[in-house]
Amino acid sequence: MFEYIIVGAGLAGSVMAERIANILDEKVLVIERRNHIGGNCYDEIDKTGIIIHKYGPHIFHTNYRDVFKYLSQFTEWREYQHYVLGFIDGKLAPLPFNLNTLHKLLPESLAKPLEKKLLKKYNYGERIPILKLLKEDDRDLKFLANYIYEKVFLNYTIKQWGLKPDEIDGKVTERVPILLSRDNRYFQDKYQGVPQDGYTKMIQNILDHENIKIMLNTSHEEILQIKKDKILFMDKKYNGKVIFTGKIDELFNYRYGRLPYRSLDLKFKKLDQEWYQEAATINYPNDYDFTRITEFKHIHPAETKKTIILKEHPQEHIEGKNEPYYPILTPENQETYKKYKKLAENHRNLVLLGRLAEYRYYNMDEIVKRAFKVFEKEVR
Ligand code: FAD
Ligand code: UDP
Numbered sequence: 001m002f003e004y005i006i007v008g009a010g011l012a013g014s015v016m017a018e019r020i021a022n023i024l025d026e027k028v029l030v031i032e033r034r035n036h037i038g039g040n041c042y043d044e045i046d047k048t049g050i051i052i053h054k055y056g057p058h059i060f061h062t063n064y065r066d067v068f069k070y071l072s073q074f075t076e077w078r079e080y081q082h083y084v085l086g087f088i089d090g091k092l093a094p095l096p097f098n099l100n101t102l103h104k105l106l107p108e109s110l111a112k113p114l115e116k117k118l119l120k121k122y123n124y125g126e127r128i129p130i131l132k133l134l135k136e137d138d139r140d141l142k143f144l145a146n147y148i149y150e151k152v153f154l155n156y157t158i159k160q161w162g163l164k165p166d167e168i169d170g171k172v173t174e175r176v177p178i179l180l181s182r183d184n185r186y187f188q189d190k191y192q193g194v195p196q197d198g199y200t201k202m203i204q205n206i207l208d209h210e211n212i213k214i215m216l217n218t219s220h221e222e223i224l225q226i227k228k229d230k231i232l233f234m235d236k237k238y239n240g241k242v243i244f245t246g247k248i249d250e251l252f253n254y255r256y257g258r259l260p261y262r263s264l265d266l267k268f269k270k271l272d273q274e275w276y277q278e279a280a281t282i283n284y285p286n287d288y289d290f291t292r293i294t295e296f297k298h299i300h301p302a303e304t305k306k307t308i309i310l311k312e313h314p315q316e317h318i319e320g321k322n323e324p325y326y327p328i329l330t331p332e333n334q335e336t337y338k339k340y341k342k343l344a345e346n347h348r349n350l351v352l353l354g355r356l357a358e359y360r361y362y363n364m365d366e367i368v369k370r371a372f373k374v375f376e377k378e379v380r
Contacts, residue, residue, distance in 0.1 A: 008245030010039020012354035062365030
């Protein structure tokens with residue numbers, strides 16, 4: 001009999017399974033609806049030898065040394081730094097918007113005094129959220145804030161979320177701040193890279209333990225019964241814990257309505273040319289219907305004369321039709337989530353973990369950190 005059941009073999013479920021198997025030395029059953037492990041981190045090697053990320057580009061970056069050390073037990077790293085360019089007014093310029101972007105996009109007669117003003121008001125190296133910069137009183141800085149807002153954030157955010165930047169949690173646009181430096185990298189974290197042989201292999205290694213059993217192509221409703229105060233498995237006397245990493249609204253049959261998620265139509269293309277673009281990712285805030293194009297060869301080099309690109313077309317999530325990639329963090333949705341969370345708390349053997357179950361915009365490192373915490377506080 002399994003003392004622990006985990007729903008979802010994404011990064012959250014896999015790290016939790018490893019903790020239970022290794023530290024508690026208990027048997028754990030992981031069930032997964034898809035026909036593969038890894039959740040949205042899943043990748044595979046194409047015939048060309050290029051590793052592609054099937055659910056969108058994933059770059060690992062963290063300042064958590066413990067998380068990096070933990071994952072390093074399961075993979076070698078390719079020490080990769082991610083560069084993103086924005087296609088703005090027909091020019092390619094570094095993102096996040098930094099001092100180089102300023103000089104690339106605006107004439108020197110404007111860029112020079114604006115840089116001076118910025119550095120008088122803020123420290124070199126500071127990261128300023130666009131919604132904060134927009135509150136500037138100074139006429140010139142307000143001009144700059146509006147310029148960046150309109151050229152970089154407004155249309156991209158409308159495409160990505162169907163909402164304007166001030167209609168979603170400020171933390172979303174804060175992910176890509178205005179950077180007062182000449183560092184052109186997309187992330188500034190101390191540890192950055194991609195698993196040498198891909199995320200799927202890394203997660204396979206995390207799950208590789210005699211105490212862990214995995215059932216693919218299995219949904220929670222096939223093996224679990226949700227009662228008023230408890231989750232049952234197999235028989236009425238089940239006393240084990242259920243760690244759920246799927247959609248919380250689905251778990252409770254949409255009792256308080258649907259929690260909206262944003263999805264993506266991911267269009268991969270294999271091209272008969274050696275390279276397609278000069279950076280791994282190019283964002284298109286204002287042009288076309290896709291948000292960005294990623295060329296995987298920059299992330300995982302391969303000896304081939306072909307290349308593979310991915311265009312991301314954002315769309316509404318519809319149950320059964322596409323994947324729920326991003327929780328839409330409006331105040332209203334967060335209120336609905338709170339109701340589900342309260343309901344979950346009435347189920348004494350239920351533990352929530354992950355992007356979907358916690359309705360949070362977690363990065364991979366945050367997921368691992370969160371799994372550590374939930375393991376210590378609610379599982380151990
Ligand atoms: P998921 O990966 O969604 O895993 C949940 C798993 O549970 C899935 O496999 C699902 O099939 C399964 N499941 C759900 N419901 C059920 C059910 N009822 N029964 C059975 N199984 C079920 N993070 C970074 O750090 N860097 C990046 O560059 C980055 N890029 C990203 C790009 C995109 C397009 C997206 C969508 C995310 C990105 N992320 C990135 C975030 C990263 O994907 C997440 O942090 C991570 O995948 C979350 O893991 P999880 O286990 O919570 O969720
Ligand atoms: N964003 C934007 N323009 C850009 C890049 C990002 O407006 O060129 C905003 C947009 O709202 C996006 C958010 O910042 O959803 C977070 O961007 P990030 O690149 O972190 O998104 P992810 O990789 O998670 O899809």
